[in-house]
Amino acid sequence: MSKTYSISELASEFDLTxxxxxxxxxxxxxxxxxxGQTRVYSSKDRVRLKLTIRGKRLGxxxxxxxxxxxxxxxxxxxxKKQLYLMLSKIGERRAALDQQMKDITMVQLELESAEIRCRQALEELLEKEPQEKQDEEERAGSTDKASAASSATMH
Amino acid sequence: MSKTYSISELASEFDLTxxxxxxxxxxxxxxxxxxGQTRVYSSKDRVRLKLTIRGKRLGxxxxxxxxxxxxxxxxxxxxKKQLYLMLSKIGERRAALDQQMKDITMVQLELESAEIRCRQALEELLEKEPQEKQDEEERAGSTDKASAASSATMH
DNA sequence: AAACAAGTTTACGTTAACGTAAAGCTATAG
DNA sequence: CTATAGCTTTACGTTAACGTAAACTTGTTT
Structure with missing residues (x-):
């Protein structure tokens, strides 16, 4: 017997309700x-849940x-007929994902250029008004969640 | 004056209503x-529409x-404050897209293995029952939309 | 003039993916 | 014993992204 999970275990692990x-x-x-009346999830269910979440993130x-x-x-x-159908469905999905890859690449490029433009605008502002009260280094690694997210791509 | 577009031009170009x-x-x-009361779209609007569609495809x-x-x-x-906010927003987006890239890669791998499994199951079926009425080559390039989609990823 | 095409506003309907109570079973701790 | 925690079902509410229909204007063709 392999491991099982309760509904709340899975919920907290994957941050779902x-x-x-x-x-x-x-x-x-x-x-x-x-x-009894209580749900018991297998590790197969857990895998499916993980796949579901991934699928959702992909739209x-x-x-x-x-x-x-x-x-x-x-x-x-x-x-035989079923299998041919599956192959075509799989092909559809793979093609859609290929398209998404391209989309992501394009949008990443645009975000990158937006970031560059942003940094340039900042530089110009900081040249005109260079009086700082705080330690200047603190700008690079501040405390809030937002900059934590952005730090994932900064380098 | 750069080019302008009517609503139906854009609709048919991007296949929207x-x-x-x-x-x-x-x-x-x-x-x-x-x-008058009729909408006139600039090429900037057209670009935004294209970006919107891409964004939607990415969820x-x-x-x-x-x-x-x-x-x-x-x-x-x-x-200055605005610009910092923008940078963090952009960072969030870029991180999310990085995650999506990984997701896509994972799902692509799974679809690939599903396709392989499928092809193997087919081979086994075709060995046991090798009587064909039609030209056997026709299986490779059939006529419907589905296989057209799948052919996009077949090599 | 009549009708047709292409545009418009207004507004109600629909689907997906849950959120949010409400009300009830069940085991264990105090 | 009761009350607390965790689970259950049932069911109505909500938001996003449109669909669909009705009724109207404006320009063009017949």
């Missing part, structure tokens, strides 16, 4: 068993994610 | 001028896209 997890079950993305709808899960499950038992 | 385009204006993503909400547009516009005139 239990409501969402139950909703995903309702949409047939997860299939927990029951002990997939829950229905699309479910479709992919079903395709995967039926790969073993599919008929 | 005019409803959507007007909605985007309502959300302040576009700012067409008017000739950005219209509000987020609008925010990015505003940041870009205010880069020239921003105060």
């Amino acid at each position: 239990t409501r969402s997890i139950r909703f995903y079950e309702d949409q047939e993305l997860l299939h927990p068993t029951r002990r 997939f709808s829950l229905a699309e994610i479910r479709e992919l899960f079903e395709l995967w499950d039926e790969t073993r038992s599919g008929s | 005019t409803r959507s385009i007007r909605f985007y204006e309502d959300q302040e993503l576009l700012h067409p001028t008017r000739r 950005f909400s219209l509000a987020e896209i609008r925010e990015l547009f505003e940041l870009w516009d205010e880069t020239r005139s921003g105060s």
Whole structure:
């Protein structure tokens, strides 16, 4: 018997509400068993939850994610026609992801140039008005969440 | 005077409904001028529309896209505080896109292995039942849209 | 003049993905 | 024993991003 999880374990691990997890079950993305009336999640369920979250971040709808899960499950038992259908579905998805890769690259470039423009505007401001009360180094690594996020890409 | 566009020109070029385009204006993503009561779109509007579509494909909400547009516009005139805010917002976005890149890579890998599994299952089926009525080559390049999409990733 | 095309505003309807109570079961701690 | 914590179902509410329909203006073609 491999490991199992409660709904709140999964919720806190992936930072979801239990409501969402139950909703995903309702949409047939997860299939927990029951002990009494309580849901028991397998490690397969956990993997699916992780994949679901990834899919969502990529803009997939829950229905699309479910479709992919079903395709995967039926790969073993599919008929010839089924298998051809799966291949084409998979191809569609892969093509869409290729497109997304390109999109991301484009937007990254634009954000990069926006950042550069921003830094230049800042430099100009700081040249005209160089009086600083605080330690100037503190600008580079400040304390709030926002700069923490931005620091992920600064270098 | 650079080129202008009508709403239906843009709609057909980007395969949107005019409803959507007007909605985007309502959300302040576009700012067409008017000739009489009719909307006239500049090439800047056209660029923004293209960016909007890209953003949507990446799962950005219209509000987020609008925010990015505003940041870009205010880069020239921003105060110091504004500029720091922009930099952190841009950083957030770039980090999110980095994450998406990773997500895509993971999902691509999974789709790839699903495709392989699929092809193997097919081979096994075709070995057991090798009687074909049609030309066997036709399987490789069939006619429907789905396989056209999949062919985009087949090498 | 009549009708057609392309545009407009106004406003109600729809779907996805949950949020948010409300009300009830069940085991364990005090 | 009760009360607290964690789970459950049921069900109505909410937001985003449009769809869809109705009723109107404006210009152009027949």
